[in-house]
Amino acid sequence: MTTDTEARERVLEAADRLFYAKSAHAVGMDELRTEAGVSLKKLYQLFDGKDALVEEVLRRREEAITAATMKYVVRAASPEDQVLAVFDWMADSSGTTDFRGCAFINSYAELGPSSERVTAVVRHQKSGVRGAIAAMVAATGRPEWVADSIFLLFEGAMTNTAITVSSEPARQARKAARFLLEKTA
Amino acid sequence: MTTDTEARERVLEAADRLFYAKSAHAVGMDELRTEAGVSLKKLYQLFDGKDALVEEVLRRREEAITAATMKYVVRAASPEDQVLAVFDWMADSSGTTDFRGCAFINSYAELGPSSERVTAVVRHQKSGVRGAIAAMVAATGRPEWVADSIFLLFEGAMTNTAITVSSEPARQARKAARFLLEKTA
DNA sequence: TAAGGTAGAGAACGAGCGTTCTCCAGCACA
DNA sequence: TGTGCTGGAGAACGCTCGTTCTCTACCTTA
Numbered sequence: 271m272t273t274d275t276e277a278r279e280r281v282l283e284a285a286d287r288l289f290y291a292k293s294a295h296a297v298g299m300d301e302l303r304t305e306a307g308v309s310l311k312k313l314y315q316l317f318d319g320k321d322a323l324v325e326e327v328l329r330r331r332e333e334a335i336t337a338a339t340m341k342y343v344v345r346a347a348s349p350e351d352q353v354l355a356v357f358d359w360m361a362d363s364s365g366t367t368d369f370r371g372c373a374f375i376n377s378y379a380e381l382g383p384s385s386e387r388v389t390a391v392v393r394h395q396k397s398g399v400r401g402a403i404a405a406m407v408a409a410t411g412r413p414e415w416v417a418d419s420i421f422l423l424f425e426g427a428m429t430n431t432a433i434t435v436s437s438e439p440a441r442q443a444r445k446a447a448r449f450l451l452e453k454t455a
Numbered sequence: 456m457t458t459d460t461e462a463r464e465r466v467l468e469a470a471d472r473l474f475y476a477k478s479a480h481a482v483g484m485d486e487l488r489t490e491a492g493v494s495l496k497k498l499y500q501l502f503d504g505k506d507a508l509v510e511e512v513l514r515r516r517e518e519a520i521t522a523a524t525m526k527y528v529v530r531a532a533s534p535e536d537q538v539l540a541v542f543d544w545m546a547d548s549s550g551t552t553d554f555r556g557c558a559f560i561n562s563y564a565e566l567g568p569s570s571e572r573v574t575a576v577v578r579h580q581k582s583g584v585r586g587a588i589a590a591m592v593a594a595t596g597r598p599e600w601v602a603d604s605i606f607l608l609f610e611g612a613m614t615n616t617a618i619t620v621s622s623e624p625a626r627q628a629r630k631a632a633r634f635l636l637e638k639t640a
Numbered sequence: 641t642a643a644g645g646t647a648g649a650g651a652a653c654g655a656g657c658g659t660t661c662t663c664c665a666g667c668a669c670a
Numbered sequence: 671t672g673t674g675c676t677g678g679a680g681a682a683c684g685c686t687c688g689t690t691c692t693c694t695a696c697c698t699t700a
Binding site: 483495496 | 689
Protein backbone atom coordinates (compact mmCIF):
# COMPACT_ATOMS: atom_id res chain seq x y z
CA MET A 271 0.00 0.00 0.00
CA THR A 272 1.20 3.46 -0.85
CA THR A 273 0.22 6.43 1.24
CA ASP A 274 -0.91 9.71 -0.20
CA THR A 275 2.38 11.25 0.87
CA GLU A 276 4.31 8.69 -1.15
CA ALA A 277 2.05 9.18 -4.14
CA ARG A 278 2.50 12.94 -3.90
CA GLU A 279 6.23 12.50 -3.83
CA ARG A 280 6.23 10.25 -6.90
CA VAL A 281 4.08 12.71 -8.82
CA LEU A 282 6.26 15.66 -7.87
CA GLU A 283 9.43 13.81 -8.80
CA ALA A 284 8.06 12.74 -12.17
CA ALA A 285 6.61 16.17 -12.89
CA ASP A 286 9.86 17.90 -12.02
CA ARG A 287 11.85 15.59 -14.26
CA LEU A 288 9.46 15.70 -17.22
CA PHE A 289 8.60 19.41 -17.05
CA TYR A 290 12.29 20.26 -16.91
CA ALA A 291 13.22 17.94 -19.75
CA LYS A 292 10.41 18.72 -22.17
CA SER A 293 8.85 21.98 -20.95
CA ALA A 294 5.53 21.99 -19.14
CA HIS A 295 3.12 22.30 -22.04
CA ALA A 296 4.73 19.32 -23.78
CA VAL A 297 3.91 16.99 -20.88
CA GLY A 298 0.33 15.81 -20.56
CA MET A 299 -1.38 14.82 -17.36
CA ASP A 300 -1.73 11.33 -18.80
CA GLU A 301 1.99 10.93 -19.33
CA LEU A 302 2.53 12.23 -15.83
CA ARG A 303 0.07 9.75 -14.38
CA THR A 304 1.75 6.86 -16.18
CA GLU A 305 5.23 7.93 -15.13
CA ALA A 306 4.24 8.38 -11.50
CA GLY A 307 2.15 5.20 -11.37
CA VAL A 308 -0.84 7.04 -9.97
CA SER A 309 -4.44 7.04 -11.06
CA LEU A 310 -5.82 10.15 -12.70
CA LYS A 311 -8.38 10.39 -9.95
CA LYS A 312 -5.75 10.42 -7.23
CA LEU A 313 -3.65 12.86 -9.22
CA TYR A 314 -6.46 15.40 -9.23
CA GLN A 315 -7.32 14.77 -5.62
CA LEU A 316 -3.70 15.43 -4.63
CA PHE A 317 -3.25 18.57 -6.74
CA ASP A 318 -5.57 21.36 -7.85
CA GLY A 319 -4.86 20.93 -11.54
CA LYS A 320 -1.79 21.35 -13.68
CA ASP A 321 -1.10 24.99 -12.87
CA ALA A 322 -0.88 24.27 -9.17
CA LEU A 323 1.34 21.28 -9.88
CA VAL A 324 3.73 23.38 -11.94
CA GLU A 325 3.91 25.93 -9.17
CA GLU A 326 4.61 23.34 -6.49
CA VAL A 327 7.24 21.65 -8.65
CA LEU A 328 9.07 24.95 -9.00
CA ARG A 329 8.95 25.66 -5.28
CA ARG A 330 10.28 22.20 -4.56
CA ARG A 331 13.05 22.58 -7.12
CA GLU A 332 14.09 25.89 -5.62
CA GLU A 333 14.69 24.16 -2.31
CA ALA A 334 16.46 21.22 -3.92
CA ILE A 335 18.81 23.42 -5.93
CA THR A 336 19.61 25.57 -2.93
CA ALA A 337 20.46 22.46 -0.90
CA ALA A 338 22.56 20.98 -3.70
CA THR A 339 24.51 24.19 -4.17
CA MET A 340 25.09 24.59 -0.46
CA LYS A 341 26.85 21.23 -0.42
CA TYR A 342 29.47 22.76 -2.67
CA VAL A 343 29.61 26.00 -0.75
CA VAL A 344 30.11 24.59 2.74
CA ARG A 345 33.11 22.51 1.76
CA ALA A 346 34.96 25.55 0.41
CA ALA A 347 37.89 26.77 2.47
CA SER A 348 37.82 30.55 2.09
CA PRO A 349 34.91 33.00 1.66
CA GLU A 350 36.16 33.65 -1.86
CA ASP A 351 36.09 29.94 -2.69
CA GLN A 352 32.56 29.75 -1.32
CA VAL A 353 31.46 32.25 -3.94
CA LEU A 354 33.25 30.35 -6.68
CA ALA A 355 31.77 27.05 -5.52
CA VAL A 356 28.43 27.84 -7.16
CA PHE A 357 30.16 27.61 -10.52
CA ASP A 358 31.61 24.25 -9.60
CA TRP A 359 28.11 23.04 -8.85
CA MET A 360 27.04 24.32 -12.26
CA ALA A 361 29.93 22.70 -14.09
CA ASP A 362 29.19 19.36 -12.44
CA SER A 363 25.44 19.60 -13.02
CA SER A 364 25.86 20.47 -16.67
CA GLY A 365 27.86 17.28 -17.10
CA THR A 366 24.66 15.27 -16.92
CA THR A 367 23.16 14.78 -20.36
CA ASP A 368 19.73 15.97 -19.27
CA PHE A 369 20.90 19.41 -18.19
CA ARG A 370 18.54 22.01 -19.61
CA GLY A 371 19.67 25.18 -17.88
CA CYS A 372 17.71 27.12 -15.30
CA ALA A 373 14.24 25.67 -14.78
CA PHE A 374 12.99 29.04 -13.59
CA ILE A 375 14.19 31.00 -16.59
CA ASN A 376 12.71 28.28 -18.78
CA SER A 377 9.39 28.36 -16.98
CA TYR A 378 9.28 32.13 -17.12
CA ALA A 379 9.88 32.01 -20.87
CA GLU A 380 7.10 29.51 -21.39
CA LEU A 381 4.51 30.41 -18.79
CA GLY A 382 5.45 33.85 -17.49
CA PRO A 383 3.11 35.78 -19.79
CA SER A 384 0.13 33.62 -18.91
CA SER A 385 0.68 32.76 -15.25
CA GLU A 386 1.18 35.32 -12.57
CA ARG A 387 1.85 32.55 -10.06
CA VAL A 388 4.73 31.14 -12.07
CA THR A 389 6.15 34.62 -12.48
CA ALA A 390 6.04 35.11 -8.73
CA VAL A 391 7.90 31.85 -8.03
CA VAL A 392 10.54 32.69 -10.64
CA ARG A 393 11.10 36.15 -9.19
CA HIS A 394 11.36 34.63 -5.74
CA GLN A 395 14.03 32.18 -6.86
CA LYS A 396 16.05 34.81 -8.70
CA SER A 397 15.91 37.12 -5.75
CA GLY A 398 16.98 34.24 -3.52
CA VAL A 399 20.00 33.32 -5.62
CA ARG A 400 21.00 36.94 -5.93
CA GLY A 401 20.68 37.34 -2.16
CA ALA A 402 22.69 34.23 -1.41
CA ILE A 403 25.52 35.36 -3.66
CA ALA A 404 25.34 38.85 -2.17
CA ALA A 405 25.72 37.41 1.33
CA MET A 406 28.74 35.35 0.34
CA VAL A 407 30.37 38.24 -1.47
CA ALA A 408 29.69 40.54 1.48
CA ALA A 409 31.50 38.03 3.69
CA THR A 410 34.60 38.54 1.55
CA GLY A 411 34.39 42.28 2.13
CA ARG A 412 33.76 43.22 -1.53
CA PRO A 413 31.17 45.81 -2.54
CA GLU A 414 27.69 44.78 -3.60
CA TRP A 415 28.18 45.52 -7.28
CA VAL A 416 30.64 42.64 -7.39
CA ALA A 417 27.86 40.35 -6.20
CA ASP A 418 25.50 41.71 -8.85
CA SER A 419 28.12 41.02 -11.51
CA ILE A 420 28.77 37.49 -10.32
CA PHE A 421 25.06 36.81 -10.22
CA LEU A 422 24.69 37.92 -13.83
CA LEU A 423 27.66 35.77 -14.84
CA PHE A 424 25.96 32.87 -13.11
CA GLU A 425 22.71 33.45 -14.96
CA GLY A 426 24.34 33.84 -18.34
CA ALA A 427 26.36 30.71 -17.82
CA MET A 428 23.26 28.71 -16.85
CA THR A 429 21.50 29.40 -20.13
CA ASN A 430 24.53 29.08 -22.35
CA THR A 431 25.75 25.93 -20.70
CA ALA A 432 22.44 24.39 -21.71
CA ILE A 433 22.35 25.82 -25.22
CA THR A 434 25.91 24.85 -26.08
CA VAL A 435 25.65 21.51 -24.24
CA SER A 436 29.00 22.16 -22.64
CA SER A 437 30.30 23.07 -19.22
CA GLU A 438 32.63 25.62 -20.82
CA PRO A 439 30.41 28.64 -19.99
CA ALA A 440 30.37 27.55 -16.35
CA ARG A 441 34.17 27.49 -16.28
CA GLN A 442 34.40 30.83 -18.10
CA ALA A 443 32.04 32.41 -15.62
CA ARG A 444 34.05 31.02 -12.73
CA LYS A 445 37.20 32.51 -14.18
CA ALA A 446 35.56 35.90 -14.60
CA ALA A 447 34.17 35.80 -11.07
CA ARG A 448 37.59 34.99 -9.66
CA PHE A 449 39.07 37.86 -11.60
CA LEU A 450 36.47 40.24 -10.18
CA LEU A 451 37.21 39.06 -6.65
CA GLU A 452 40.94 39.39 -7.15
CA LYS A 453 40.84 42.87 -8.61
CA THR A 454 38.51 44.17 -5.92
CA ALA A 455 40.52 42.72 -3.04
CA MET B 456 -4.48 45.03 -53.47
CA THR B 457 -1.77 43.48 -51.36
CA THR B 458 0.99 41.43 -52.86
CA ASP B 459 2.21 38.16 -51.43
CA THR B 460 5.36 39.90 -50.30
CA GLU B 461 3.35 42.41 -48.31
CA ALA B 462 1.19 39.68 -46.81
CA ARG B 463 4.30 37.71 -45.83
CA GLU B 464 5.71 40.77 -44.14
CA ARG B 465 2.52 41.40 -42.20
CA VAL B 466 2.39 37.79 -41.03
CA LEU B 467 6.03 37.80 -39.98
CA GLU B 468 5.64 41.06 -38.12
CA ALA B 469 2.55 39.86 -36.26
CA ALA B 470 4.08 36.45 -35.53
CA ASP B 471 7.25 37.99 -34.18
CA ARG B 472 5.34 40.34 -31.94
CA LEU B 473 2.87 37.75 -30.64
CA PHE B 474 5.30 34.85 -30.25
CA TYR B 475 7.67 37.08 -28.33
CA ALA B 476 4.98 38.51 -26.11
CA LYS B 477 3.07 35.33 -25.29
CA SER B 478 5.37 32.45 -26.27
CA ALA B 479 4.77 30.44 -29.42
CA HIS B 480 2.44 27.74 -28.13
CA ALA B 481 0.13 30.36 -26.64
CA VAL B 482 -0.53 31.94 -30.05
CA GLY B 483 -2.87 30.10 -32.40
CA MET B 484 -2.81 30.28 -36.16
CA ASP B 485 -6.25 31.84 -36.01
CA GLU B 486 -5.11 34.70 -33.81
CA LEU B 487 -2.17 35.16 -36.13
CA ARG B 488 -4.40 35.27 -39.18
CA THR B 489 -6.66 37.85 -37.58
CA GLU B 490 -3.77 40.02 -36.45
CA ALA B 491 -2.08 39.93 -39.84
CA GLY B 492 -5.30 40.39 -41.78
CA VAL B 493 -4.61 37.39 -43.97
CA SER B 494 -6.81 34.46 -44.88
CA LEU B 495 -5.97 31.08 -43.41
CA LYS B 496 -5.54 29.75 -46.92
CA LYS B 497 -2.98 32.37 -47.81
CA LEU B 498 -1.22 31.88 -44.51
CA TYR B 499 -0.63 28.23 -45.27
CA GLN B 500 0.32 28.89 -48.84
CA LEU B 501 2.94 31.41 -47.70
CA PHE B 502 4.42 29.24 -44.93
CA ASP B 503 4.85 25.50 -44.47
CA GLY B 504 3.02 25.36 -41.17
CA LYS B 505 3.66 26.81 -37.75
CA ASP B 506 7.06 25.25 -37.17
CA ALA B 507 8.48 26.81 -40.32
CA LEU B 508 6.94 30.13 -39.37
CA VAL B 509 8.55 30.07 -35.94
CA GLU B 510 11.89 29.29 -37.51
CA GLU B 511 11.62 32.11 -40.03
CA VAL B 512 10.51 34.56 -37.36
CA LEU B 513 13.60 33.76 -35.32
CA ARG B 514 15.93 34.16 -38.30
CA ARG B 515 14.34 37.49 -39.09
CA ARG B 516 14.62 38.65 -35.50
CA GLU B 517 18.27 37.71 -35.40
CA GLU B 518 18.92 40.08 -38.29
CA ALA B 519 16.77 42.82 -36.80
CA ILE B 520 18.47 42.65 -33.41
CA THR B 521 21.91 42.65 -34.96
CA ALA B 522 21.02 45.74 -36.99
CA ALA B 523 19.49 47.52 -34.00
CA THR B 524 22.51 46.81 -31.84
CA MET B 525 24.91 47.92 -34.53
CA LYS B 526 23.27 51.33 -34.54
CA TYR B 527 24.48 51.74 -30.98
CA VAL B 528 27.89 50.29 -31.70
CA VAL B 529 28.82 52.42 -34.69
CA ARG B 530 28.17 55.69 -32.91
CA ALA B 531 30.60 54.78 -30.10
CA ALA B 532 33.85 56.70 -30.07
CA SER B 533 36.40 54.17 -28.83
CA PRO B 534 36.67 50.39 -29.30
CA GLU B 535 35.96 50.01 -25.59
CA ASP B 536 32.81 52.09 -25.87
CA GLN B 537 31.72 49.94 -28.80
CA VAL B 538 31.75 46.91 -26.55
CA LEU B 539 29.82 48.74 -23.86
CA ALA B 540 27.29 50.02 -26.40
CA VAL B 541 25.53 46.65 -26.49
CA PHE B 542 24.48 47.22 -22.89
CA ASP B 543 23.13 50.64 -23.78
CA TRP B 544 21.01 49.00 -26.44
CA MET B 545 19.75 46.57 -23.83
CA ALA B 546 18.97 49.24 -21.27
CA ASP B 547 17.00 51.21 -23.86
CA SER B 548 15.18 48.14 -25.17
CA SER B 549 14.19 47.00 -21.71
CA GLY B 550 12.56 50.35 -21.15
CA THR B 551 9.69 49.32 -23.42
CA THR B 552 6.94 47.65 -21.45
CA ASP B 553 6.78 44.66 -23.76
CA PHE B 554 10.37 43.63 -23.21
CA ARG B 555 10.48 39.91 -22.54
CA GLY B 556 14.21 39.17 -22.60
CA CYS B 557 16.03 37.17 -25.24
CA ALA B 558 13.63 35.64 -27.76
CA PHE B 559 16.15 32.92 -28.54
CA ILE B 560 16.63 31.81 -24.95
CA ASN B 561 12.86 31.89 -24.55
CA SER B 562 12.30 29.84 -27.68
CA TYR B 563 14.95 27.36 -26.66
CA ALA B 564 13.28 26.94 -23.29
CA GLU B 565 9.90 26.33 -24.87
CA LEU B 566 10.68 24.50 -28.10
CA GLY B 567 14.29 23.36 -27.85
CA PRO B 568 13.50 19.86 -26.63
CA SER B 569 10.97 19.23 -29.39
CA SER B 570 12.40 21.11 -32.35
CA GLU B 571 15.86 20.53 -33.70
CA ARG B 572 15.37 23.40 -36.14
CA VAL B 573 14.65 25.90 -33.39
CA THR B 574 17.66 24.66 -31.46
CA ALA B 575 19.84 25.22 -34.51
CA VAL B 576 18.65 28.80 -34.98
CA VAL B 577 19.17 29.56 -31.30
CA ARG B 578 22.71 28.16 -31.34
CA HIS B 579 23.41 30.19 -34.45
CA GLN B 580 22.27 33.39 -32.81
CA LYS B 581 24.22 32.77 -29.61
CA SER B 582 27.34 31.96 -31.56
CA GLY B 583 26.82 35.12 -33.61
CA VAL B 584 26.47 37.40 -30.60
CA ARG B 585 29.43 35.77 -28.93
CA GLY B 586 31.47 36.22 -32.11
CA ALA B 587 30.47 39.84 -32.52
CA ILE B 588 31.48 40.66 -28.96
CA ALA B 589 34.70 38.71 -29.41
CA ALA B 590 35.57 40.76 -32.49
CA MET B 591 34.93 44.02 -30.69
CA VAL B 592 36.91 42.96 -27.65
CA ALA B 593 39.74 41.77 -29.84
CA ALA B 594 39.84 45.22 -31.42
CA THR B 595 40.57 46.65 -27.99
CA GLY B 596 43.51 44.29 -27.61
CA ARG B 597 42.09 42.33 -24.66
CA PRO B 598 42.32 38.55 -24.46
CA GLU B 599 39.43 36.36 -25.55
CA TRP B 600 38.37 35.32 -22.07
CA VAL B 601 37.33 38.92 -21.47
CA ALA B 602 34.97 38.62 -24.42
CA ASP B 603 33.56 35.37 -23.05
CA SER B 604 32.94 37.04 -19.72
CA ILE B 605 31.22 40.05 -21.27
CA PHE B 606 29.06 37.76 -23.37
CA LEU B 607 27.90 35.89 -20.27
CA LEU B 608 27.19 39.18 -18.49
CA PHE B 609 25.13 40.18 -21.51
CA GLU B 610 23.15 36.96 -21.45
CA GLY B 611 22.52 37.06 -17.73
CA ALA B 612 21.40 40.65 -17.94
CA MET B 613 18.98 39.87 -20.79
CA THR B 614 17.06 37.31 -18.78
CA ASN B 615 17.10 39.18 -15.50
CA THR B 616 16.15 42.48 -17.06
CA ALA B 617 13.01 40.75 -18.26
CA ILE B 618 12.27 38.91 -15.02
CA THR B 619 12.76 41.93 -12.78
CA VAL B 620 11.11 44.29 -15.28
CA SER B 621 13.90 46.76 -14.77
CA SER B 622 16.87 48.00 -16.73
CA GLU B 623 19.02 47.70 -13.61
CA PRO B 624 20.64 44.38 -14.64
CA ALA B 625 21.62 45.94 -17.96
CA ARG B 626 23.36 48.78 -16.14
CA GLN B 627 25.02 46.42 -13.67
CA ALA B 628 26.32 44.30 -16.52
CA ARG B 629 27.67 47.39 -18.27
CA LYS B 630 29.50 48.41 -15.13
CA ALA B 631 31.03 44.95 -14.74
CA ALA B 632 32.07 44.88 -18.38
CA ARG B 633 33.73 48.27 -18.06
CA PHE B 634 35.58 47.07 -14.99
CA LEU B 635 36.83 44.02 -16.87
CA LEU B 636 38.06 46.19 -19.73
CA GLU B 637 39.77 48.62 -17.37
CA LYS B 638 41.55 45.98 -15.34
CA THR B 639 42.80 44.13 -18.41
CA ALA B 640 44.08 47.24 -20.16
C1' DT C 641 -23.54 39.25 -70.52
C1' DA C 642 -21.66 34.78 -69.69
C1' DA C 643 -17.99 31.62 -68.25
C1' DG C 644 -13.97 30.51 -65.78
C1' DG C 645 -10.77 31.13 -62.44
C1' DT C 646 -9.07 33.22 -58.06
C1' DA C 647 -9.10 34.19 -53.40
C1' DG C 648 -11.17 34.99 -48.98
C1' DA C 649 -14.17 33.60 -45.03
C1' DG C 650 -14.87 30.31 -42.15
C1' DA C 651 -16.78 25.49 -41.51
C1' DA C 652 -14.91 21.05 -40.77
C1' DC C 653 -11.69 17.56 -39.21
C1' DG C 654 -8.68 14.83 -36.51
C1' DA C 655 -5.78 14.99 -32.75
C1' DG C 656 -4.52 16.18 -28.17
C1' DC C 657 -5.20 18.72 -24.16
C1' DG C 658 -6.99 19.20 -19.02
C1' DT C 659 -10.54 17.54 -16.45
C1' DT C 660 -14.47 14.73 -14.92
C1' DC C 661 -17.22 10.65 -14.73
C1' DT C 662 -18.41 5.83 -14.99
C1' DC C 663 -17.76 1.41 -13.93
C1' DC C 664 -16.31 -2.44 -11.43
C1' DA C 665 -13.02 -5.20 -8.63
C1' DG C 666 -11.73 -5.87 -4.03
C1' DC C 667 -12.24 -5.03 0.63
C1' DA C 668 -14.41 -4.55 5.61
C1' DC C 669 -17.90 -5.91 8.30
C1' DA C 670 -22.56 -7.64 9.98
C1' DT D 671 -22.91 -14.69 2.25
C1' DG D 672 -24.53 -10.34 1.41
C1' DT D 673 -23.89 -5.21 1.50
C1' DG D 674 -21.94 -1.09 1.30
C1' DC D 675 -17.64 1.55 0.33
C1' DT D 676 -13.22 2.79 -1.48
C1' DG D 677 -10.13 3.44 -5.11
C1' DG D 678 -8.12 2.39 -9.57
C1' DA D 679 -8.45 2.09 -14.72
C1' DG D 680 -9.62 4.38 -18.36
C1' DA D 681 -13.70 6.05 -21.13
C1' DA D 682 -15.81 10.33 -22.00
C1' DC D 683 -16.34 15.39 -22.36
C1' DG D 684 -15.57 19.88 -23.88
C1' DC D 685 -12.30 22.63 -25.66
C1' DT D 686 -8.58 24.30 -28.57
C1' DC D 687 -5.11 23.41 -31.59
C1' DG D 688 -2.97 23.01 -36.50
C1' DT D 689 -4.48 22.04 -40.84
C1' DT D 690 -7.55 21.27 -44.82
C1' DC D 691 -11.76 21.80 -47.42
C1' DT D 692 -15.94 23.95 -49.09
C1' DC D 693 -18.48 27.48 -50.75
C1' DT D 694 -19.37 31.82 -52.39
C1' DA D 695 -18.37 36.38 -54.23
C1' DC D 696 -15.84 38.78 -57.33
C1' DC D 697 -12.71 39.83 -61.10
C1' DT D 698 -11.15 39.00 -65.78
C1' DT D 699 -11.81 38.30 -70.48
C1' DA D 700 -14.26 37.18 -74.69
